[in-house]
Amino acid sequence: MSKTHFGFETVDEQEKSRRVAGVFSSVAQKYDVMNDLMSMGLHRLWKKFAIDLAAPRPGERVLDVAGGTADLSSAFARLVGPTGQVWLTDINNAMITVGRDRLLDEGVLAPVAQCDAEKLPFPDNHFDIVTVAFGLRNMTHKDKALEEMRRVLRPGGRLLVLEFSKVWKPLEKAYDAYSFKLLPWLGQKIAGDADSYRYLAESIRMHPDQATLKAMMEQAGLERVEVFNMTAGVVALHRGYKF
Numbered sequence: 674m675s676k677t678h679f680g681f682e683t684v685d686e687q688e689k690s691r692r693v694a695g696v697f698s699s700v701a702q703k704y705d706v707m708n709d710l711m712s713m714g715l716h717r718l719w720k721k722f723a724i725d726l727a728a729p730r731p732g733e734r735v736l737d738v739a740g741g742t743a744d745l746s747s748a749f750a751r752l753v754g755p756t757g758q759v760w761l762t763d764i765n766n767a768m769i770t771v772g773r774d775r776l777l778d779e780g781v782l783a784p785v786a787q788c789d790a791e792k793l794p795f796p797d798n799h800f801d802i803v804t805v806a807f808g809l810r811n812m813t814h815k816d817k818a819l820e821e822m823r824r825v826l827r828p829g830g831r832l833l834v835l836e837f838s839k840v841w842k843p844l845e846k847a848y849d850a851y852s853f854k855l856l857p858w859l860g861q862k863i864a865g866d867a868d869s870y871r872y873l874a875e876s877i878r879m880h881p882d883q884a885t886l887k888a889m890m891e892q893a894g895l896e897r898v899e900v901f902n903m904t905a906g907v908v909a910l911h912r913g914y915k916f
């Protein structure tokens with residue numbers, strides 16, 4: 674059985690999938706409030722930047738991979754309008770249920786599918802835009818997931834990967850203190866779950882840095898890959914095209 678990482682631990686691949694599912698099933702109900710608290714609202718700006726760079730046009734088809742509670746799907750649905758289509762997808766039932774309910778509450782008619790990013794149930798060359806926000810880090814075979822996202826893009830389509838990344842060196846110490854002390858404490862206080870937020874901090878440290886992820890996207894066949902750092906590299910947006 675092949676090994677992989679779950680945070681700082683080395684585990685069997687199946688064990689990783691099981692534990693990632695445990696994390697998101699545990700945090701789903703408090704996910705949105707924790708996001709606002711942990712990032713002091715910044716995740717809204719990071720996501721807005723990703724949407725701006727995706728530059729959706731009315732009538733376009735968008736796939737939101739690992740879309741969770743539907744922040745991106747909700748915004749995209751308004752921008753592509755009634756002639757476009759946005760699919761909310763995620764592997765986790767608890768997360769996607771929160772997302773689906775939210776879209777229904779907002780009156781957004783978007784199809785929802787529970788699926789693994791590594792085996793997307795969509796035809797080749799179908800979407801104008803594919804996005805994955807804060808999801809790639811949790812996937813076992815990131816290379817496979819990137820290849821799948823490229824496969825379902827139409828030629829000329831763009832893939833946007835929004836993810837935590839490598840912070841600017843002078844800020845590392847302060848960021849570590851925040852991540853390994855404050856985050857688990859907040860997780861315990863608000864969601865009654867310190868471990869999931871410890872995993873969050875560890876998984877960020879194990880995720881490929883800006884240059885490595887860019888190379889992985891190119892390896893998966895994406896072209897003209899650009900990297901945009903935000904908040905001193907706490908988060909990076911990678912945009913690549915399929916031609």
Ligand code: SAM
Pocket residue numbers: 693697738739740741742743744762763764765768788789790791805806807808809811812813
């Ligand atoms: N995109 C949302 C956002 O930005 O708020 C949710 C991000 S949440 C941190 C990560 C999501 O990735 C979770 O909902 C989790 O279930 C999903 N995920 C993890 N592994 C996945 C996989 N292999 N395929 C699809 N989704 C996955």
